[in-house]
């Protein structure tokens with residue numbers, strides 16, 4: 067009585083094991099039989115259950131919502147951030163993307179800005195530092211006026227939304243040969259700069275966020291790998307937008323402080 | 327069993343003046359004195375992030391804690407549908423009073439009128455605040471905010487941001503929080519899990535947290551502690567909640583004297599994707615809007631082996647249309663859910679595991695065309711296909727109910743303070759304003775109402791009289807003892823050395839809870855649960871294996887404590903359900919139903935909140951009650967025939 071086309075496949079998982087931030091780390095190989103209906107992370111759950119039963123330590127990896135929205139998950143699968151399926155976070159990837167007999171190489175997101183914590187878990191807190199630098203509109207609780215006092219053209223609102231859809235997973239950084247965080251940063255700058263509410267702080271925000279970004283991450287040389295890896299398909303146009311605003315911000319902020 | 331009556335401290339006056347008058351009569355802390363008070367906020371979801379940001383803006387010294395690596399990961403991020411606000415932008419007759427009325431009625435007359443009214447009053451401010459923060463709510467072509475309607479309401483008052491309203495609202499609250507972190511008024515502790523609430527002389531004075539990366543256990547003291555730690559739906563193992571949601575913070579507070587209210591009030595969502603195998607990790611919600619165009623059916627016979635397309639019309643049972651001709655597929659959540667369970671229990675379930683019912687769009691596609699249906703539901707159909715590998719344009723979707731939200735939680739008074747002075751609870755972690763059943767798009771509203779507009783006022787009232795009183799130093803024995811006991815627990819888990827994983831026991835516990843304290847409950851099943859849960863727990867404590875060590879990221883260790891708390895909670899849920907001899911909202915006791923199979927309330931004996939007091943490990947909790955009076959909304963019975 068089956069409607070699905072699930073089958074059991076056998077895969078070889080070559081996974082990065084690293085005991086802690088200062089350990090060198092190495093690959094280990096495991097075999098796992100799995101139904102193609104399972105998600106990739108459920109496959110790792112199952113592998114962890116059997117490791118546990120054999121008395122070994124399970125593989126550390128992070129996830130929470132498993133619906134592609136919280137941004138907690140994220141590993142390199144066969145060299146690609148979040149794996150082979152386009153516009154899909156690791157937690158939404160299913161085993162039907164793989165074939166019987168496949169070898170699957172699983173590694174943590176690798177970037178200078180994301181030190182490994184353990185096995186597949188990395189520290190992505192520098193992304194918070196970028197937001198802290200200005201990724202907000204300064205409005206105290208209670209200080210807002212009626213929401214419909216400021217109409218926002220529908221296309222501006224829609225574009226702002228496209229940028230705001232970023233889940234902060236860091237795949238863009240992991241996919242970039244330079245470990246740059248331009249896509250992430252520009253998504254936030256674009257979201258706020260496209261809205262009327264975001265204008266007052268537009269130039270200071272851009273300058274401050276870009277500068278904190280540069281403290282932690284590499285420079286962008288327009289490879290576009292970030293967009294390919296992004297589960298929310300954030301557009302490269304936002305990077306161009308941010309770069310233009312940054313140049314303008316430099317000039318304006320200097321003029322404002324009387325230096326130009 | 328002596329039942330004490332709890333005082334909810336609801337202010338005097340007519341329902342619409344209570345909050346206004348109360349704001350005026352509360353004690354204030356003057357702006358310069360606020361910096362003399364330390365406040366701990368645990369949890370940085372919608373409720374916690376909005377509270378921590380607002381308290382920081384007011385000038386309090388705030389410490390915020392989350393076990394996530396960043397506040398933006400909180401479970402709130404996953405909310406899809408929208409947030410209610412009594413703006414009446416659509417001119418369809420909405421008002422504060424109507425939102426209040428719908429919420430009390432939707433809660434099946436088991437919520438506190440005064441709180442619900444306040445919630446409705448501040449709902450409009452939330453929309454203003456979020457919009458000012460840059461939350462990109464949907465807009466119409468004139469650039470003004472758009473609304474949709476949601477279950478349980480006859481007006482359009484739901485604001486939304488595509489299917490990602492929770493994400494956008496949380497990013498708004500998170501950005502407000504990060505602004506305060508940058509300003510130095512909030513100290514943010516990520517990857518820090520609360521493992522104990524500390525009290526001195528009956529007053530909350532701080533918490534103990536474990537750093538999830540280094541394993542270090544540290545005490546933190548404050549004048550007031552706020553828990554915003556979310557709901558406990560994961561006691562069922564399979565739910566639509568994020569994997570890490572748990573009851574530990576609320577439960578440890580309960581063990582320190584905070585009463586736990588109405589634990590048996592849990593909400594089921596009718597349209598989730600059924601489990602596909604035994605190691606399914608969680609369930610995915612599909613928007614309820616699908617029921618507007620999909621027709622729900624199962625085969626007439628048990629054990630049907632044909633594909634959906636090969637089953638002729640005459641051999642299909644459109645059971646909702648058959649039983650509820652007036653509402654059909656649009657009956658409320660609980661009615662749709664229970665009926666799905668009935669047909670699956672009869673052996674008429676569909677799918678490889680016979681654990682779902684069909685939600686069929688073929689008639690709608692024929693009527694409206696593929697393009698119209700795809701414009702309405704395209705993203706949901708894609709999500710469904712990604713998860714199941716089936717194409718819902720060609721074969722009917724399979725759906726089944728799943729646990730989605732928990733109305734029960736820490737009991738709080740009108741100030742949102744628990745029964746422990748100085749300890750507050752906001753958002754889904756408190757027993758909330760939703761009574762026995764929450765309306766769609768009202769959880770986001772409640773979390774943000776609590777965090778932005780209620781707690782920042784009421785907490786000042788509690789602090790005002792304590793000016794000059796220093797926070798209890800962390801060198802005090804109450805803290806050193808709490809730290810020692812957390813460390814001892816950790817060692818106990820690591821040295822148990824059994825044979826089965828924590829997840830194994832969590833899954834087994836979930837099965838018991840789902841079977842006996844799920845969509846339908848009865849006396850026999852609840853008594854069964856009361857004997858099965860402790861015996862499984864006994865095995866868990868003896869036979870669990872928590873590998874690794876305490877001084878590094880150890881996910882099994884984190885889960886062990888959380889699952890242990892779920893065991894105790896599950897027992898209390900069963901007891902609460904057993905003592906509530908009526909059906910109401912999400913609590914459906916088979917023994918109490920109308921001839922039509924509707925929930926049969928007993929207002930005479932049960933128009934009250936049950937709040938349970940901890941009596942020490944191994945002892946049964948004491949049941950207290952808060953009487954509920956309905957002066958503004960007349961008690962009535964639902965009917966959907």
Ligand SMILES: Cc1cc2nc3c(=O)[nH]c(=O)nc-3n(C[C@H](O)[C@H](O)[C@H](O)COP(=O)(O)OP(=O)(O)OC[C@H]3O[C@@H](n4cnc5c(N)ncnc54)[C@H](O)[C@@H]3O)c2cc1C
Nearest residue numbers: 369370371372373402407408520556753754767768769770
């Ligand atoms: C799939 C889904 C869709 C939903 N859709 C809607 C909708 O459309 N509209 C609506 O109104 N509601 C919806 N809800 C419900 C709503 O999302 C939640 O009720 C609400 O977001 C809860 O917010 P919260 O701030 O109380 O808790 P959460 O967002 O769960 O946050 C809890 C916080 O507490 C922290 N925490 C917990 N325990 C500890 C601890 N021990 N130590 C340290 N930190 C801790 C976590 O890290 C987190 O920061 C939906 C729920 C689900 C599951």
Ligand code: SF4
Nearest residue numbers: 232233235236238296
């Ligand atoms: S831009 Fe895309 S890849 Fe980068 S953090 Fe945001 S969602 Fe992830």
Ligand code: FES
Nearest residue numbers: 130132137139157
């Ligand atoms: S676990 Fe939330 S996005 Fe993958």
